[in-house]
Amino acid sequence: MARGEDIIVRLRELVASGVFAPGQRLAEIPVAARLGVSRTPVRRALALLAGEGLLAPAGARGYLVRSFTFKDILDSIEVRGQLEGMAGRLLAEAGVSDALAGRLNACLDEGEEILGEPVHDALADARWSRMNARFHALIVDSCGNKALVEAMARNDKLPFAAAGALLGGDPAEPNLRERHRDILTQAQYQHRAICEAIRSGKGARAEGLMREHALLAHRNVTLFQHAIPSMGQAPAGSRSVGSAA
Numbered sequence: 001m002a003r004g005e006d007i008i009v010r011l012r013e014l015v016a017s018g019v020f021a022p023g024q025r026l027a028e029i030p031v032a033a034r035l036g037v038s039r040t041p042v043r044r045a046l047a048l049l050a051g052e053g054l055l056a057p058a059g060a061r062g063y064l065v066r067s068f069t070f071k072d073i074l075d076s077i078e079v080r081g082q083l084e085g086m087a088g089r090l091l092a093e094a095g096v097s098d099a100l101a102g103r104l105n106a107c108l109d110e111g112e113e114i115l116g117e118p119v120h121d122a123l124a125d126a127r128w129s130r131m132n133a134r135f136h137a138l139i140v141d142s143c144g145n146k147a148l149v150e151a152m153a154r155n156d157k158l159p160f161a162a163a164g165a166l167l168g169g170d171p172a173e174p175n176l177r178e179r180h181r182d183i184l185t186q187a188q189y190q191h192r193a194i195c196e197a198i199r200s201g202k203g204a205r206a207e208g209l210m211r212e213h214a215l216l217a218h219r220n221v222t223l224f225q226h227a228i229p230s231m232g233q234a235p236a237g238s239r240s241v242g243s244a245a
Contacts, residue, residue, distance in 0.1 A: 006121075006122035006123050006125070006126045007035060007037060007041050007042060007045045008045045008048055008049065008126060008129070009122045009125050009126050009129070009166065009167075009168050010035060010122065011031070011035075011045050011046070011049055012049065012054065012160075012165070012166075012167055013167065013168075015049075015054050015055075015065055016167055020065050021065060022065050022066065022067035022068075023064060023065060023067065024064065024065045025058055025062055025063070025064055026046060026055065026062065026063045026064070026065065027061060027062045027063075028042050028043050028046065028061050031046070043061065046063050049063075050063055051156075051157065052156070052157070052159065052160065052161075052162055052164075052165050053066060053068075053157045053158045053159040053160075053161070054066060054159050054160075066159065068158075068159045070221075072158070072159065073158075073159055073160050073161070073221055074218060074221065076155055076158040076159070076160070076161035077160070077161055077214055077217045077218055077221070078214065078218075079155050079161070080152070080155055080156075080161050080162075080163070080214055080217070081210065081211045081212075081213070081214025081215070082211065083140070083148055083151055083152050083155065084136065084139065084140060084152070084210040084211070084213070084214065085206075085207040085208065085210040085211040086143070086145070086148060086207065087139050087140045087143035087145070087148055087152075087210070088139055088143075088194060088197070088198060088203075088206035088207050088209065088210040089203040089204065089206055089207035090143040090144055090145055090148075090203070091139055091142055091143045091144075091198050091206070092197060092198045092200070092201050092202055092203040092205075092206040092207075093201065093203040094143075094144055095201065096142075096198055096199055100138065100142055101195075101199060103134075103138055104135065104138055104139075104195050104198075105195070107131055107132075107134055107135040107138070107191065108188075108191055108192055108195060110127075110131045111128070111131060111135075111187075111188040111191060112188065114127055114128050114131070114184075115181070115184060115185055115188055120177065120180075120181045120184075122168055124168075125166055125168030126168075128166060128168075128184060129164045129165070129166045130164065132163050132164055132166070132187070133162065133163050133164030135163070135191060136163035136164075137163070139194075139198070139210070140152050160217075160221065163217075166220065167220060167221065168180060176223065179223055180220070180223060183216055183219055183220055183223065186216060187213070187216050190209060190212070190213045190216070191213075193209055194206060194209045194210060194213065197209055
C-alpha cells in the first residue's frame with residue numbers, strides 16, 4: 001500500500017510509465033482507490049504535480065496529464081543549471097549570513113541521515129526531494145536578484161525541472177535502485193562542495209559547481225529512461241512522455 005509520504009513519487013512514476021497517459025483525466029477518488037489511500041494526501045499530491053508541470057487543472061478537483069517530450073525535460077534542467085549557477089555566484093560574492101549558513105548545513109545533515117539509512121526506498125526518495133528543494137531554494141531565493149528568482153519560478157513549472165522533482169520508487173531492473181542511490185550520494189558530495197565555495201566567497205567556483213550539479217538531474221532522467229516504457233528509446237524531441245528529473 002502506498003503511504004502518504006511517497007504518494008507524490010508514486011504518481012510521478014505512473015505518469016512516467018504511461019499508466020497515466022498524456023491527456024488522461026485524473027480525479028481524487030479513482031487515484032486514491034488505485035493507491036489504496038485516502039483522498040486528502042492524493043488531493044495534495046495532484047496539486048503539487050500540477051505545480052511541477054506534470055498535470056493541468058481540469059474542472060473541480062480534476063487534472064489532465066500534460067504531454068511533453070524527453071528533450072523538453074533535458075532542456076528545462078539545463079536552464080535550471082544556468083540560473084542556479086548564476087545564483088550561486090551572486091550569493092558567494094555577496095556573502096552568507098550565519099542564519100543562512102545554518103539552514104544550508106541543516107540540509108547537508110539531513111542528506112547524510114537519508115543516505116545513512118540501511119534501506120533506500122520511495123519514502124527516502126520523498127524525504128530527499130523535500131530536502132533538495134529546500135537546499136536549492138535557499139541559494140536561489142538568497143541571491144539578491146529578483147529577475148533570476150522569478151525566472152526560476154517559471155522554469156520550475158516545467159515537467160521535472162524543479163529540484164524537488166525526483167523519479168524514484170522501485171523499478172523492475174534489479175540494479176537500478178543502487179545506481180539511483182549512487183547519484184544521490186554524488187549529489188550530497190556536490191552539495192557540500194557548493195556550500196564550501198559559497199561560504200568561501202568563490203563565486204566562479206560556486207557557479208561552475210551549480211551548473212555541474214544540474215547534470216545529475218540529467219543522469220537521473222537518463223537512468224530511468226530505459227526502465228520506464230514511455231521514455232523508451234524514441235529520439236529526443238520526437239515522443240510525448242511523462243518523466244522526471
